[in-house]
Amino acid sequence: MALSRFAQGPATAAQPESQALLGELQVCDPPGDPLEALLERNRGFSRAWQAMSRESDPVKRLKLKTEFFYGGCQINPQALNEGQRPWAALLSCADARVAPEFVFASGSGELFQVRCAGNTAFDDAxxxxxxxxxxxxxxxxxxxxxxxxxxxxxAMGSDPLTPLLEGLVKPIRASLVSGDSLSQAVQGNARYAAGLLPARSAVLKQAQASGALTIRSAYFDLATGLVTVN
Ligand SMILES: [Zn+2]
Structure with missing residues (x-):
């Protein structure tokens, strides 16, 4: 399988076709720091989001969205059929308004994603x-x-929840600080989950310690479309 070739890393991928494929898969990789690249793309999204919010005509809103989202890069689908080489990973909420491809103006194959309500660091995440x-x-x-x-x-409320939903909000409740506003609680929960990733995984902890991995938490404001790192 193509993925098992990538598991060895580019330095040991002997076949020329593997290097060629890797190049195809990385054609949309931003230069420089990936976190800065995410934030820069988000600033573009935010401008489009705010322009769309001022436009009452849904057709014109779609035009604004299309002009923005289709101005970027797109990896060849034939290469994506062979493998993936995403340049950033997101642990984000299942909320329908928070799709990372939109928020960070990215195409297929660029962002690895785990999504669940409340963006918690559950086992499979x-x-x-x-x-x-x-x-x-x-x-x-x-x-x-x-x-x-x-x-x-x-998680902040006391409404009765199903047993599975109780399980979902349990780690969120563990992150709550008394007196926090909702936005503070959201940011605290994201920081808590970001801290749990290396705490729960020796692989992630080692990668972070070696400098191969950066883990950050961030906050997406639906009113402005802007993401801020916290
Ligand atoms: Zn959410």
């Missing part, structure tokens, strides 16, 4: 990030909370 870092060589994980997060709201 940590395992997925281990895969992203150890096999796909992803250098950056961002845990992305967002304004008006329903999962964090549920």
């Amino acid at each position: 940590v395992a997925s990030m281990e895969y992203a870092v150890s096999v796909l060589k992803v250098p950056l994980i961002v845990v992305l909370g967002h304004s008006n997060c329903g999962a964090v709201k549920a």
